[in-house]
Amino acid sequence: MIVEIGHFSLVLAFALSLVQFAVPLAGTRMGEARLVAVAGPSAVAGFALTALSFAVLTAAYVQSDFSVANVWENSHSAKPLLYKVTGVWGNHEGSMLLWVLILAFFGALVAWFGTNLPASLRANVLVVQGLVGAAFLLFILATSNPFARLDPAPLEGRDLNPILQDIGLALHPPLLYLGYVGFSVCFSFAVAALIEGRIDAAWARWVRPWTLAAWVFLTGGIAMGSYWAYYELGWGGWWFWDPVENASFLPWLSGTALLHSAIVMEKRSALKIWTLLLAILTFSLSLLGTFLVRSGVLTSVHAFATDPARGLFILLILVFFIGGSLSLFALRASTLSQGGLFHPVSREGALVLNNLFLTTAAATVLTGTLYPLLVEAVTGDKISVGAPFFNLTFIPLAVPLLLAVPFGPLLAWKRGDLWAVSQRLHAALGCALLAVALVWFFVDGAGVLAALGIGLAAWLMLGALTDLAVKAGVGKERPAVVWRRLKGLSRSIFGTAAAHFGLGLSVLGIVAVTSLEVERIEVMRPGDTVEIAGYTLRFEGLVPHRGPNFTEEQGRFTYFSGGVRAGEIVSSKRLYTARQMPTTEAGIATRGFSQLYVALGDATANDGVVVRAWWKPQVLLIWIGGLVMMAGGTISLLDRRLRVGAPSRRRARPARSAEAPAE
């Protein structure tokens, strides 16, 4: 019975999403305030029903109810509880349900916190959210219903793909979807503005925090996914320019552009139309990512199932929303008023430069991702566009952008002085050049490119710190004053500095691991040792081990630093019994930010086993940088100015002016 309640509430949520779309739209057209008012409650109720449905599916997983086909296909009674729960979204149907749940959640948030938005804008935003929700709910109900039943019910499930049986599945998809779907709110705001034919000041204030929140989640999702691939797939790489990774990276690039252009729009009312277009493009790329991953166009670990009907359905959704919103944009954009003017050398100008580079980079990645698909569709040839293409095209675009990053926050609005900014950055530049020289002369195996890359990372980090130092008046004021001013800086300034610093950390990790990595491949027998980056790795032997739903051969290693035992590494080859599917579990030892990474290969005839060992210098910085970027975004999000959105009209004015002097 309870399973069917989940099914029914999903259907009910679909019906409500249609109401959420149609009724307020009619209301704003007809000027009927009561119809407009339906938007909020229907969005909240739709969210409650979707959440109930999701909870029911989760319960079915936890209780191993194999009368639900989805549970039977993706679960097993012997699976640990955590993976029973994460298995809910470790498959096509469940992940689409999670997608819609997050969409409904964001719709409900707009309904809850949007009370100080102009009523018609709020209603139109919810109209668009309702339409997106209706399209995806229809997709779920028609082609990917997670509540399809089996009668009679089998007694044992087929288990979840072992690669997905990892803590990574608990974090990566939800974060990624929070990011993807978060941009749907920006999209809805953009389309609502086009429907209304105007962009008001409240618009920019609202879009900025949503963009920030979605960006923070997407950054986390991508970083988590990258780390997961790094330790789970056992290839030792952290980014493969795999089409599915690109699918998440594309909205990140355009979302980063949107984040920056939204600043210009909020502060200066400029770049309105561009920001609108970026909001549409970013969500379009999110949808494209969903299409690429879910349709089975790309065969990879992410494509849980391949079904032409699903692919066609998502393609139709994609064409409808991207085509529809862009047509609306073409029709209406000219009626929107352009905002403030600015000099090319100014904060605005710098942000435009940032946008140019980011969107060009996004276009490059998009080309590289879609080109093989197009070639295959037209000529039937299978080609692959791999890392060389992306390295050749993406990096030349990224480097100038990264070089320019420290200038941006230091330039003044409207009219900036590039020379003055350069002088302020003297110290950072000097230190960065010193870093280049030190790396070049003192680090073994570091070439010119490695030294320059590390210099670039230092430049980014020092530039971020310089921004704070300059704004606090370091060198101009007494320390006490500096401290007071530093405390008084708005959170968004700290957020900017942290995000740019995090970017530098990631660059440092990427450069270090790419240019200074050491790899050894050896056939090892118990007792054999291998030297790698100053460590001695000794193979102790293979030990059989039994897990809850797998058996494994654990390769045990001890590693020594300077003859002293430094620790143990266990790397294993697992066999998941339900699917008879083997996986490799890499053994990783962390030393500072660097890692010793050991993966087992095939056994050889004479009792030996192929061992691949890597020394990954500073590899953790790649993801720590991502976390720092997330922290920067979060700090910026907590800025009072942004948190309030548009100021509430109910609040008394004197209260607010009383707050001001306190800072």
Place this chain on the structure above:
Amino acid sequence: MPFWITAALLTLLACLAVLLPLARRRDGAADGADSDLAVYQDQLAELDRDLARGAIDAAEAGEARAEIGRRILKAAGKADVAGARGNGRAGRIVATLAVLAVPLASWGIYAAIGSPNLPAQPLAARLDRNPAENTVFELVARAERHLAANPEDGRGWEVLAPIYHRIGRFDDAATAWGHAIRLLGSTAAREVALGEAVASAAGGTITPEAKAALERALALEPRNLKARFLMAAALAQEGRGDEAAGAFRAILADLPEASPWRATIAKAISDLEGGPQAGSPGGGSDADAGGLISDKDQAEMIGEMVAGLDRRLRENPGDAAGWQRLVRSYVVLRKPDEAADALARGIDALGAGSEAAAGLREFAAGLGVNAKE
């Protein structure tokens, strides 16, 4: 709470979410220009704070203030966007349609795609149920759980093995027979069953492993019909058609005139003589032993064996294990009435209050057969 009541309550709540805002009186939509002004006021306040903190200098602040001022003037000059009020009737029509749409759409779609009468079946609850309500597959799962906890229960393995075979899990059947032989000792019947399971798992090919089991069976009981038959089929599969035909003939010679096996074996012989390649016995993909015995023949064969067992028990009613085998056989043959009948006769024969009868009753309950009161 029954499904329909819960569903109706959910529908009611969803309708209320649409209905309540419609029913409430509104004094007009919020004025867009008004909220713009509020934003600009806030920006001015922020500017003052920046100035007070020294983040910008007075000249910049003045310029920014002027710009915000221009925006305020522009916003104040805007026409009232909320615009003309619509007429109430069209609104009421839309409202009515909306409130009706929720139950109609949801119940309509759900009726088409839902399975309202199918209960949830959490695994733990299914396995804890009264065995009589369990399906064969649930019984198998229960037995598996029991054997996972007590892997040394030889009798359990012996009960489970033919059921595995019957439901097509030949690998598991072979493993189970292997355990039964290890724990209970080797008999011709067990070895034959093992050989048959191994062969079925290999798609009907009598593999060396299957052959070894059959040879052990023949060593224990040289005249075992099924073992001889499968060994002959193995010869045919190896392409030794003449030897196979000879072996089949030898079996035929030992069979009584009325045996249903005769036709099958005669056919095998004629196939062999017709041509050793085309339609060689066991060459087919029939997953059953030797590929020679069709499902129908197999059913007849089993039927004959069960009938034989039944006869023996009438003559020798004190054989508790025999009664258990008989009940199980009828369950495997999916003849629940005969199984219940055999159970009742067995209990009678063993003496209603006796320990052996209680054991039989318990055994039958494990298979889903309960004694008629």
